[in-house]
Amino acid sequence: MNEYVGHFEETSIKSGNIGLAAHNRGYPVNYFENIKKLKKGDKIIYKYYEFEKTYIVSQNIIIVDTDWSYLEQTEENTITLITCVENEPSYRRCIQAIEEQEIQD
Secondary structure, three states: OOOOOEEOOOOOOOOOEEEEEOOOOOOOOOOOOOHHHOOOOOEEEEEEOOEEEEEEEEEEEEEEOOOOHHHOOOOOOEEEEEEEOOOOOOEEEEEEEEEHHHHHO
């Protein structure tokens, strides 16, 4: 994560629940620097090589660092972004978003 966004290996890369993690401060690369500003309805564009999907934020919450339930498989195509919470080592910020196409269907 010092150079790239990390991928939770037990999650999908293209469909289902895609789980990603990155730093938000204090490192040379902070891909999730503004993640706490995301709100319900905001768009997230996920690109993986030539693959691209757009997601709509459904929640931006704080979870305990041992709660991995948000990375479980989902019926909808979902993206889950996880990062630290400043000065709260036992907590993580968790953003979930649903693929835009599925919302419109």
